Amino acid sequence: MDEREAFIALNMIDHIGPVRARHLLNHFGSAARILRATRDELLRVEGIGEETAEAIVRWEEQVDLGRELQRIRDFGCRVLIPSDEEYPALLRQVYDPPLVLYVKGRLLPRDRNAVAIVGSRMTTHYGMEAARKLACQLAWVGVTVVSGGARGIDTAAHQGALTAKGRTVAVLGTGINLVTPPENAELFERIAAQGAVITQFPFNRPADRQSFPIRNRIVAGMTLGTVVVEAGLHSGALITANFALDYGRQVFAVPGRIDSPQSKGCHDLIKKGAKLCESAEDILTEFEYLFPPSNRTGTGPPAAPGPALELPETEQRVWDALGTEERSVDEIIRLTGLPAATVAVALLALEMKRLIRQLPGKIFVRAR
Numbered sequence: 001m002d003e004r005e006a007f008i009a010l011n012m013i014d015h016i017g018p019v020r021a022r023h024l025l026n027h028f029g030s031a032a033r034i035l036r037a038t039r040d041e042l043l044r045v046e047g048i049g050e051e052t053a054e055a056i057v058r059w060e061e062q063v064d065l066g067r068e069l070q071r072i073r074d075f076g077c078r079v080l081i082p083s084d085e086e087y088p089a090l091l092r093q094v095y096d097p098p099l100v101l102y103v104k105g106r107l108l109p110r111d112r113n114a115v116a117i118v119g120s121r122m123t124t125h126y127g128m129e130a131a132r133k134l135a136c137q138l139a140w141v142g143v144t145v146v147s148g149g150a151r152g153i154d155t156a157a158h159q160g161a162l163t164a165k166g167r168t169v170a171v172l173g174t175g176i177n178l179v180t181p182p183e184n185a186e187l188f189e190r191i192a193a194q195g196a197v198i199t200q201f202p203f204n205r206p207a208d209r210q211s212f213p214i215r216n217r218i219v220a221g222m223t224l225g226t227v228v229v230e231a232g233l234h235s236g237a238l239i240t241a242n243f244a245l246d247y248g249r250q251v252f253a254v255p256g257r258i259d260s261p262q263s264k265g266c267h268d269l270i271k272k273g274a275k276l277c278e279s280a281e282d283i284l285t286e287f288e289y290l291f292p293p294s295n296r297t298g299t300g301p302p303a304a305p306g307p308a309l310e311l312p313e314t315e316q317r318v319w320d321a322l323g324t325e326e327r328s329v330d331e332i333i334r335l336t337g338l339p340a341a342t343v344a345v346a347l348l349a350l351e352m353k354r355l356i357r358q359l360p361g362k363i364f365v366r367a368r
Helices: 003-011 018-028 031-036 039-043 050-057 065-075 125-140 153-163 182-194 211-221 237-246 261-271 280-287 313-322 329-336 340-352
Strands: 078-080 101-105 114-118 144-147 168-171 196-199 225-228 250-253 356-359 363-366
Touching: 003 031, 003 065, 003 078, 018 031, 039 050, 101 182, 114 125, 114 153, 114 211, 114 237, 125 144, 125 153, 125 280, 144 153, 153 168, 153 182, 168 182, 168 211, 182 196, 211 237, 225 237, 225 261, 225 280, 237 250, 237 261, 250 261, 250 280, 313 329, 313 340, 313 363, 329 340, 340 356
Parallel strands: 114 144, 114 225, 144 168, 168 196, 225 250
Antiparallel strands: 078 101, 101 196, 356 363
């Protein structure tokens, strides 16, 4: 058994987290030596009790290492350990780095300049658009966008980075072979092709209440800062922000509507000292030594395109009235000055041309 295989086995043993693993590695010097240790030797290590010592001594009874290695080969991923050059340098610096990282795709040296964009799964159109815009702007100037691959803000962040043809990394709270949520299967393939999908969990490990905070610490640990776009007061995104603070990293929060529950967590972060974030510029100025203004294009990423075809006058007026905001029918009527029936016909025509979308409550927005 080589050292990499020993790390994989150690990662699969119950009762061993990163902190206990650090104590064990400091004491024995290598993962392979830990797996050969006797019960008495293990009990001499700080933080190792009878239950953990027993689990390590009998590790071959609970861990099928050969099968895990076969799964890794069949799936076409790789496993990094902290001594690997490709292992994220910022993550290696935290006090509880993962023992291993399963990687589909590639991690590059430039991913050291990474920013996390996180937020609620239950989000608003405003939150999704804000996450896409920020991710697109950051990816455009060479920042790697890291998020958790979940529904809502995470998905929008990955999509924004991909739109700018930049790099993005999805950190999973499951085994690398499990797609959660299932509708993101194609997105994960695109992320792996243009960045990486990573996890510390072995194959077939399902998501649970413990796995997501563990995932969040990796998101915060491998990035220069964390941007919270939308989050309720009890959102898991705030866990990521707290990890970022623990690791001495910068925290940003995007303000939202004062009456929106999804904005309460962001507003609370701002009250506690997080930097208010309205654009990528607010993030880049915090890391000006990495991204000085002289190195930026100044033009920014391409703006959202207008209609590719010439619209009739009434449809064009309705399109212009929508702008980048969510609008009710009454607001559109007021802004255009058109009769209600004319606006209704124009909205239907724009929907059929896939230029706009209707949200619940007769709210309309431009399609992306």
